[in-house]
Amino acid sequence: MTDTPEAGFSKRRDAILTELAAAANPPPVLVAVSKTQPDDALEEALAAGQRIFGENRAQEALSHWGARRERFPDLELHLIGALQSNKAEEAVRLCDVIQTLDRPKLADALAAAITKTGRTPRLLIQVNTGEEPQKAGVSPDGLPDLIAHARGKGLEISGLMCIPPVGEPAGPHFALLAKLARAHNLPILSMGMSADYALAARFGATHVRVGTALFGERT
Numbered sequence: 001m002t003d004t005p006e007a008g009f010s011k012r013r014d015a016i017l018t019e020l021a022a023a024a025n026p027p028p029v030l031v032a033v034s035k036t037q038p039d040d041a042l043e044e045a046l047a048a049g050q051r052i053f054g055e056n057r058a059q060e061a062l063s064h065w066g067a068r069r070e071r072f073p074d075l076e077l078h079l080i081g082a083l084q085s086n087k088a089e090e091a092v093r094l095c096d097v098i099q100t101l102d103r104p105k106l107a108d109a110l111a112a113a114i115t116k117t118g119r120t121p122r123l124l125i126q127v128n129t130g131e132e133p134q135k136a137g138v139s140p141d142g143l144p145d146l147i148a149h150a151r152g153k154g155l156e157i158s159g160l161m162c163i164p165p166v167g168e169p170a171g172p173h174f175a176l177l178a179k180l181a182r183a184h185n186l187p188i189l190s191m192g193m194s195a196d197y198a199l200a201a202r203f204g205a206t207h208v209r210v211g212t213a214l215f216g217e218r219t
């Protein structure tokens with residue numbers, strides 16, 4: 001392969017955008033998951049025109065994007081990893097979308113942080129569609145109460161996010177998340193990763209979160 005890394009990212013991104021456009025109209029938004037990526041990979045992504053990024057940890061999001069934000073005011077940052085309540089303010093200050101609200105205590109902390117900072121990131125609730133004990137996310141049965149709790153705190157919930165169990169077909173999980181979103185009138189659906197973004201698009205994803213298929217394997 002003689003591709004420069006830059007051409008590599010850009011080509012992979014073009015191919016994914018083409019697949020997404022073939023799978024759904026309108027296609028989902030491509031969130032580039034940049035966790036653990038080195039600076040040169042972030043710069044390649046920016047050079048290719050990517051502006052929407054997902055990070056697992058608020059701290060890494062800040063080190064990756066805090067200063068770059070000044071060069072690229074149109075950056076949009078999504079927090080897609082578990083958030084501790086004591087990091088809620090940091091996340092609210094930095095992120096445009098927080099995809100991982102999953103418990104009442106975190107809703108309380110986010111509400112306090114939003115009041116304090118005056119910033120209003122969009123909020124998604126993470127649903128543990130596979131009801132896996134080790135996985136973050138509210139159970140499908142617990143979703144109505146969490147939505148009610150969050151709304152009671154003055155939070156606007158914009159949508160749902162899920163990570164299907166490894167080794168199971170993802171389709172039924174995407175279908176369940178889409179059904180829950182419809183039932184609660186929530187417009188945003190974040191689902192689909194490197195292995196299944198096109199499938200997620202066909203199930204109605206509005207956002208797909210893609211790391212490896214864009215950047216290559218994480219080191």
Ligand SMILES: *Cc1c(COP(=O)(O)O)cnc(C)c1O
Pocket residue numbers: 033035056080081163193194195209210211212213
């Ligand atoms: C790492 C991660 C992704 C991206 O995974 P890939 O398989 O590399 O595309 C998507 N969503 C979440 C929540 C992640 O932690």
